[in-house]
Amino acid sequence: MRSRLRNFLVCTTLLSSSTAIAQGPLELVSPPEVELPFGDAAFPEGNGAQALNEHCLACHSPDHVLNQPSLPRAGWEDTVKKMIRAYKVEISQEDQKRIVDYLTATKGLD
């Protein structure tokens, strides 16, 4: 309790000092060229992984997909269709099925 109260007081002090933030900068400075992590190279192995590697990785790293929740097959079909319809990735019918099969096998709900 005592430490919580102390934290609160520290916090309150920080708050009141933050109202005195100076005006923004008079000039902006070009930041150095940034380096970004690129993301893992490929999807975990499995049937259809090659289709995901070929079609998904241009726009996003695999962790985008791997962090998704489990979804029913229809959910994965909708997701792949959205990538095609809205975000203009070109995927053959065969590869669409391979991708949905992979996702249903690894992150399915059915």
Next chain:
Amino acid sequence: MGKFLSGGATRRSFLGAAALGGLKLLSRPAWAETVDLGGEGGPGLRSLTTAFPEKGRMILQRTRPPWLETPFDVFDKGVFTPNDQHFVSWHWATFPMSIDVAQFTLRVRGSVNDEISLSLKELLHDFPRVELAAVAQCAGNSRSYFQPRMSGAQWANGSMSNARWTGVRLKDVLDRAGVKAAAKTVRFAGLDAPIPSDAPRFAKSIDIDHARDGEVMIAFAMNGQQMPVLNGFPLKLVVPGWCAVYWIKALNDIEVLEGPDLSYWTTTAYRVPNRPNYTCDPAEKDVDLIPITHNVPRSFITNIRPGDVLPLGAPQLARGIAFGGDKGVKTIDFSADGGASWSPARLGADEGKYSFRQWSADFALSTPGEHVLKVRCTNSDGVTQPAKPVWNPRGYMGNTIESTNVLAS
């Protein structure tokens, strides 16, 4: 203008360039610490990373393009989120890796008397400066806690951050160009570009009256510093009280339209049911959808985490943050008995109606075992957080009353 991660490369040439070292690849990830965000029905485990430029310790939701979430403990330290822990979210993987401030220009075009191109020097020196505290919150914040789950960025509660923004009024910039009487909508876009060349460039729009309300800002600084590249350096549109999807990063293009914005990001994406609390039943089909606009009230306990063991009978302090959405915080209510009874919390300093506001409340748990703590925000319009879970097909605008389960012992 600047150097880009990838300028309209095809998929194969893009990956080929990466493989050949055309991009700066970091071979070894610099993250090791993990956090379990706890959403049911999907992987909750995430890495914490310090590998991103100008950013401190962040939850890694996606590496490329970056989705970086603010670790929740940051929200207990004060109402302003440090710049290096302000959340990051990009739609397209093509965005500037470096920006030359001498070359950068902001263009104003469309239904204006004079199409203009402003340098950063002009923006910083030729217009009155304004300052305002406001929460940037992703429309999909807390998506990983929706049930049933849906695809999308699997945010916990940390795709929100608060900053004091410095910039110029959008109205003043529009007046410099001279908006024509027929103007209806203003559309904004930044330096990021789609990878497939026929995919929709990321852009959002607001009505002309909103654009000219004197609050919408072109910001060049956050918390007194220029912005990190990943947060939109050099310019970011700040639409106070509205979801961060409108807060266009690396803003370089303002287009005044004489009709509605019919682009993908308004007509198809970022839409919610036209219902109270934007909530429909998961089984419903063909629900009427409307564009996401402003934020809704939210509140969080920041000093007590789920699963904490609290001493039986001892006086306790609960503390947290809240925001009213598009209006100020009117009241914060706290409950130590799962919502059966509520009492008003103390409010901290008022940093402006769009800012986080701190709150605190005293309580004690008199019986051993599990207890549920809750907090609820009501804004100055009388809008309060719902007890019934918010749910919509794409997982937007979540603001259900938060529960924190603790043990008294």
